[in-house]
Amino acid sequence: xxxxxxxxxxxxxxxxxxxxxxxxxxxxxxxxSLDSELHIDPDSQIPVIPRHVRxxxxxxxxxxxxxxxxxxxxxxxNATEQQEAVKAEPAKEAPKAVSPLDTPxxxxxxxxxxxxxxxxxxxxxxxxxxxxxxxxxTAAEFSLNSNIEKAEISEFDDESSILDAHLHEQKVVDxxxxxxxxxxxxxxxxxxxxxxxSGEKTLKVLLKYGLRYGELACFHRYSEDGSKLLFSVLQIxxxxxxxxxxxxxxxxxxxxxAFFLALPHSDVxxxxxxxxxxxxxxxxxxDGIVYDQNQQEFTPQLREFWRHQAIDxxxxxxxxx
Numbered sequence: 001x002x003x004x005x006x007x008x009x010x011x012x013x014x015x016x017x018x019x020x021x022x023x024x025x026x027x028x029x030x031x032x033s034l035d036s037e038l039h040i041d042p043d044s045q046i047p048v049i050p051r052h053v054r055x056x057x058x059x060x061x062x063x064x065x066x067x068x069x070x071x072x073x074x075x076x077x078n079a080t081e082q083q084e085a086v087k088a089e090p091a092k093e094a095p096k097a098v099s100p101l102d103t104p105x106x107x108x109x110x111x112x113x114x115x116x117x118x119x120x121x122x123x124x125x126x127x128x129x130x131x132x133x134x135x136x137x138t139a140a141e142f143s144l145n146s147n148i149e150k151a152e153i154s155e156f157d158d159e160s161s162i163l164d165a166h167l168h169e170q171k172v173v174d175x176x177x178x179x180x181x182x183x184x185x186x187x188x189x190x191x192x193x194x195x196x197x198s199g200e201k202t203l204k205v206l207l208k209y210g211l212r213y214g215e216l217a218c219f220h221r222y223s224e225d226g227s228k229l230l231f232s233v234l235q236i237x238x239x240x241x242x243x244x245x246x247x248x249x250x251x252x253x254x255x256x257x258a259f260f261l262a263l264p265h266s267d268v269x270x271x272x273x274x275x276x277x278x279x280x281x282x283x284x285x286x287d288g289i290v291y292d293q294n295q296q297e298f299t300p301q302l303r304e305f306w307r308h309q310a311i312d313x314x315x316x317x318x319x320x321x
Contacts, residue, residue, distance in 0.1 A: 182262035191256040192288040199249040217243025230271040272310045
């Protein structure tokens with residue numbers, strides 16, 4: 001063999017050995033550990049922790065968390081000895097600072113007795129203050145102001161001027177009422193066809209057209225301002241005309257309605273026209289017929305006749321029939 005060949009073989013073997021050595025050392029160097037230096041990122045200046053190191057840190061933290069305190073008697077005894085030693089040190093230093101001649105001998109039970117004697121008067125004083133303040137507080141809550149003048153209420157024996165005035169006004173209204181001064185009456189009748197009218201239906205229809213229940217157990221219609229009585233309504237029964245009983249009206253049957261206008265009347269034209277209009281409206285509502293006081297069907301000719309009779313009426317002159 002030539003020398004060059006041998007040298008080449010030797011070099012190749014050396015290179016192979018070096019490579020094998022480097023390969024064998026690489027895993028040991030490549031595996032990071034907690035003792036290795038930290039690599040700091042130049043851009044963020046934050047230390048870079050390798051993944052393997054993170055795993056080791058997590059493992060150590062888990063092991064530290066799993067450590068539980070043990071109830072070893074030796075540790076407990078050491079702790080109690082340390083506490084006794086800490087308590088004994090101030091006790092040893094106390095006699096050096098204070099002379100035994102200056103400290104009086106006091107029984108341990110005396111401070112408790114003294115405290116009890118001191119607290120007893122305080123508790124009694126608090127109870128007295130509470131007993132004094134409670135009546136004052138209640139008195140302040142429920143007492144009246146003494147500065148307010150109290151009105152003396154005397155027995156009322158005299159007649160009331162307010163009551164007299166009210167009765168006088170009512171008497172004037174009654175005296176001026178058309179029913180109280182009626183000399184003659186013009187009446188109209190409304191009879192439902194076929195059957196009698198129920199009391200409930202009668203009440204609804206009367207209230208619908210503005211009639212109000214009032215004196216003489218009648219339903220009355222007043223002027224728009226409520227100052228004048230225009231006409232009144234009674235119910236027609238087998239025995240004649242009667243007033244309404246509101247307590248039993250809902251259970252009764254009404255055979256007919258009687259409208260009547262008292263003469264003389266200060267506003268007779270408006271009163272007659274209103275009575276004529278409402279009677280015809282109610283007749284249409286209950287499917288009935290309007291009749292005059294002579295029991296004749298209320299035709300337009302009769303309407304004009306009775307209208308002139310009401311307008312031309314003079315006191316002391318009876319209406320023509």
